[in-house]
Amino acid sequence: MTAIETLSSIIAQRGKASKSFYHGHAGFDLLAQTGFIRDSGLVQSVPCDACDDPHDAELVFEHDTYGYHCPDVGFVGLTVLSSRAIQPDIGKLVADLADAFDCKKRKSTPVKDETWRIGALETPAGDLALYFHPRLETEHDAHAVEAALLQETRAVFRLIISAVGTLSAPNAKGVQLSEIVEFGGDSGKLASLTDLRTVVGAPQEPSNGRPSPYAVKLSRLILGRIEEGSAIAGRNAEAREIGDIYTAKYPTEKAPSVSTIKRHMTNLLGGS
Numbered sequence: 001m002t003a004i005e006t007l008s009s010i011i012a013q014r015g016k017a018s019k020s021f022y023h024g025h026a027g028f029d030l031l032a033q034t035g036f037i038r039d040s041g042l043v044q045s046v047p048c049d050a051c052d053d054p055h056d057a058e059l060v061f062e063h064d065t066y067g068y069h070c071p072d073v074g075f076v077g078l079t080v081l082s083s084r085a086i087q088p089d090i091g092k093l094v095a096d097l098a099d100a101f102d103c104k105k106r107k108s109t110p111v112k113d114e115t116w117r118i119g120a121l122e123t124p125a126g127d128l129a130l131y132f133h134p135r136l137e138t139e140h141d142a143h144a145v146e147a148a149l150l151q152e153t154r155a156v157f158r159l160i161i162s163a164v165g166t167l168s169a170p171n172a173k174g175v176q177l178s179e180i181v182e183f184g185g186d187s188g189k190l191a192s193l194t195d196l197r198t199v200v201g202a203p204q205e206p207s208n209g210r211p212s213p214y215a216v217k218l219s220r221l222i223l224g225r226i227e228e229g230s231a232i233a234g235r236n237a238e239a240r241e242i243g244d245i246y247t248a249k250y251p252t253e254k255a256p257s258v259s260t261i262k263r264h265m266t267n268l269l270g271g272s
Contacts (some may be wrong), residue, residue, distance in 0.1 A: 001110075003027020004178045006034055011134050011163035015019060015112075016085035020091040027183065032086075034188030038071050042066070050076045061117050066077050068111045094118050094132050097161070100181055103130060115148035118161070123202040125219035125268070126156030130159040130196065136174045137165035145169040157200045171227055203267040214246075218264045221245055235262060 006025040010017045019039070022028055031037045042052045050073045057068035057076075066245070067077040090261035091108065093114045098106045103119025110116050110133070119131035122254070132147050145160055146169050166174040180199070184191040196202070221242050225231040232238040239261040248257045256264075 001026045002178065003183050004031050004181060007031055007093075008163035008177050010037060010086065011088045011090070011093075014134055016040050016043055016087055018046065021085040021087045022086065027232050030183065032146040033262060035089055035092055036088045036188075037088050038111055040085045044086040046078065049078065054226070090116065090132070090134075096190045097130070097132065097181065100192050101130065103195060105129075110148075111151055112148035113144060115145050117152065120155060121196060123157065123197050125203050125264075126204055126216040128157040128159060128197060128200060129155035131158065131160045131172070133162050135164050136160060136167040136169070141165065142167055142169045145172065156216060156223070157197075157202050159196055159200050175199055201268055203264075214260060214264065217246065217250065218242070218256065218261060219268060221249075221269055222261075222265055235265060237266065 003026055006022065010022060028037075037206065041169055046057060046068055046071050048055050048068060050070050053072070055070075057070060060066070060068060062075060063077070065077045065161075067075055068194075070175040072074055095106075097103075099117040099123060101119070105117070105123060106119040107117040114134055116132045118132055120130065127174060127215075130147070131149070133141065133148075135141050141162075149158065149169065149172065156170075157196050159167055159174050160174045161177055161180065163177055166172045166176055178197070180196065181190045181192050182193055183189070185225075203219075215228075222231075225238075225242070232241055236258070239258045243258060244263050246261075
């Protein structure tokens with residue numbers, strides 16, 4: 001396990017987590033020293049391991065100490081560490097992710113509920129917007145992200161980073177935190193593991209010359225048809241169809257050639 005995986009596990013609790021449980025995990029001291037996690041009072045419940053039927057029990061204060069009641073063995077006292085809680089600092093994580101990927105259009109508060117905008121990256125085909133949501137495992141998670149994105153300006157590409165799960169929200173791809181960043185040594189600074197443009201299939205920066213004037217509009221049309229399920233299997237036929245849609249949508253502009261459209265399809269989707 002790495003420090004990022006420890007942080008991800010804590011974030012996945014969606015609230016307070018047991019300090020005693022995570023105290024020995026990889027990178028715990030680094031996370032605490034750099035402010036990614038902080039003390040947060042007492043836990044609300046603890047796992048009971050005093051009987052043969054493990055269960056969660058509410059933390060109470062009795063007999064001048066903290067503990068819990070077990071139906072089989074009665075009151076079980078706890079050490080101070082066992083009753084302490086920690087919480088992740090999501091605001092710091094979002095800010096540090098924005099720094100690690102050199103984002104523009106940053107936001108320091110949640111877009112809605114648990115969904116944060118990290119910022120945006122430029123690609124030749126338009127912006128790649130980055131967001132953070134604690135978990136992407138259920139339809140409820142995906143719907144929560146979708147509701148938040150309705151309040152945002154649409155970007156050509158969207159990537160939702162989560163602590164656990166990679167379920168894609170509508171018009172957005174999901175990726176886990178541990179797959180894209182690591183801590184750079186003992187510095188406490190996040191370092192990128194990959195180019196996020198590659199993760200979402202965005203074209204890379206052109207090695208020379210200007211980006212195609214069709215890049216943004218064609219990317220929206222190509223990806224939009226895939227998302228809607230209306231793309232045609234044959235690349236030539238799909239390119240001609242996109243050309244017709246482009247002409248209808250932008251009647252005052254010169255339409256791109258079929259070969260230009262196919263080149264953009266290759267840049268976005270791979271293949272030949």
